Amino acid sequence: MSSDKVAVEAPETRTRILKAALHLLEASQGRGVRMSDIARRAGISRQALYLHFGTRAALLIATTYYLDELKGVDERLVPSRTARTGLERLDAFIEAWGGYIPEIYGMAKALLAMRDTDAAAAKAWDDRMQDVREGCEAAVGALNRDNMLSPDHSPDQATDILWTMLSVRNWEQLTIECGWPQERYIGTLKSLARRIFVSDGTSNR
Amino acid sequence: MSSDKVAVEAPETRTRILKAALHLLEASQGRGVRMSDIARRAGISRQALYLHFGTRAALLIATTYYLDELKGVDERLVPSRTARTGLERLDAFIEAWGGYIPEIYGMAKALLAMRDTDAAAAKAWDDRMQDVREGCEAAVGALNRDNMLSPDHSPDQATDILWTMLSVRNWEQLTIECGWPQERYIGTLKSLARRIFVSDGTSNR
DNA sequence: ATGTCAATTGACACGGTGTCAAGTCACAGG
DNA sequence: CCTGTGACTTGACACCGTGTCAATTGACAT
Incomplete structure (x- = not known):
């Protein structure tokens, strides 16, 4: 029903990435999480990650903000x-x-x-x-x-x-x-x- | 004078390595010290390091023992x-x-x-x-x-x-x-x- | 039909660790 | 004197993970 732009089917790749990163970091206590792992879990290619976050550090940092927002x-x-x-x-x-x-x-x-x-x-x-x-x-x-x-x-x-x-x-x-x-x-x-x-x-x- | 084996001229490569590692780790607060840096400072090739310590971790560990001994x-x-x-x-x-x-x-x-x-x-x-x-x-x-x-x-x-x-x-x-x-x-x-x-x-x- | 945007694939550079093979050099003992 | 042997050298290479680039595809909008 309510259509805005894309929604529903494609939950904003960017947030899918953040969710993936979050999940993996949580699950592994932050150790040994590679860019490729995050990409796989987000269902995109490793290179596509770099379209959204230029750097591993940038992704990690963005994830902290996301986490803060999520947890209030x-x-x-x-x-x-x-x-x-x-x-x-x-x-x-x-x-x-x-x-x-x-x-x-x-x-x-x-x-x-x-x-x-x-x-x-x-x-x-x-x-x-x-x-x-x-x-x-x-x-x-x-x-x-x-x-x-x-x-x-x-x-x-x-x-x-x-x-x-x-x-x-x-x-x-x-x-x-x-x-x-x-x-x-x-x-x-x-x-x-x-x-x-x-x-x-x-x-x- | 007193001769035992080699001494004086070649201060036991091994300890020279340990000293080099120690110096570099101290000077850089432990950050960014590569095997090649240690080798250079010890005056040997990077590969020769591996003749004495199979691994970076092994070298670091040996260095802690050496340090303890040194500092009493x-x-x-x-x-x-x-x-x-x-x-x-x-x-x-x-x-x-x-x-x-x-x-x-x-x-x-x-x-x-x-x-x-x-x-x-x-x-x-x-x-x-x-x-x-x-x-x-x-x-x-x-x-x-x-x-x-x-x-x-x-x-x-x-x-x-x-x-x-x-x-x-x-x-x-x-x-x-x-x-x-x-x-x-x-x-x-x-x-x-x-x-x-x-x-x-x-x-x- | 055209453009654009997100994503894909494949290839490659870089830095750092670790390995391997072949060669050099000094010093020992027969 | 010749022959080891051991410590070391050089050069090359593999592996990993990050980051980059070029060419391609497919969907959607105009």
Whole structure:
């Protein structure tokens, strides 16, 4: 019925490619996914891939944006942004980002692997991480505004520490290498963050 | 004077190779070091490299052993092993390992990059990290024996956390990306570890 | 009929690792 | 002195994965 242009039969090659890339990256934890694999799964020739994305890095980067859109990063951050207290904000942010990591892990891993060799990939990754850092900064700032930030750390340093704690690598090490279930990861990180950043004497539990 | 076999003129090709690899890995932070680069710097042909090390991974792995020997890892760990209290042991271990990281960073980075694609490299890296983990376990155990381990964490979980805190990646993020000087890295990690693992009420400073 | 757009096929360049064959050179022992 | 032997050299080549190019096809629109 409703005709607009092509639709239905050909779901926009470009998005078919992105879906294929996403699926493969997820399935293989980001390791060993070649352009030809993605092409095959998208049902096109390897060369046609390059008609849409000039470079493996470009495809990977486009896939991250697609993924964000798909998973609704922004909405997930609403609880954090609307938190009333600094403590709530810290918890909400850890929950949101910490819960997002496993969903993007394959992508992240692949992009991270290119970071050392490809400048565009490096920039894309660093931009993303900068966003996360801003989230950390905001949480630390909220804590500070509540006079709850431990005097042991300046806001900047606290941001550095929180940002590092919440890195994809740390998630990987704790869940995949140490075998922690996701809930324990989230729970422990929340409690560690409180213990580290929230000043003593004032409610620690 | 003293003649043993060859010596002086030909410093054992093998070690010349290892030295070359080491130098290049250090100088380039482990990125973009090719077999041909190492060969050139060692003053031999690329193919001759393969007479000594069958594989890039094998060469990298041999280089880590050489590096350990050169830098005397074992001696560095003596203060940690001979510490009288758990607290001392924790501090000494953080100082020893945390101080070792910058010296092996280039190597580590190169090995880490191969980890995802090369099984031998993965095993070598994981073995090394397992050693570090044992150091963490020992420190946590000593703390526990002193009844100083915070009841918030089981020894196993505490080990996981300490091990993750002390990862090369975290060192990289804090010093290289956040620009922390090495002393601040060591100092902050020590204080974080105390804050996290040492039970409240009993001496925190 | 013409043009254009998306895609196809096949071929090829490049960079890096790893392999192979043949040759050189020095130094040993009979 | 001749003959190994071992370390090394040179040159060529295979394999992989990325990226490029040229020629072709088929569908759709004008």
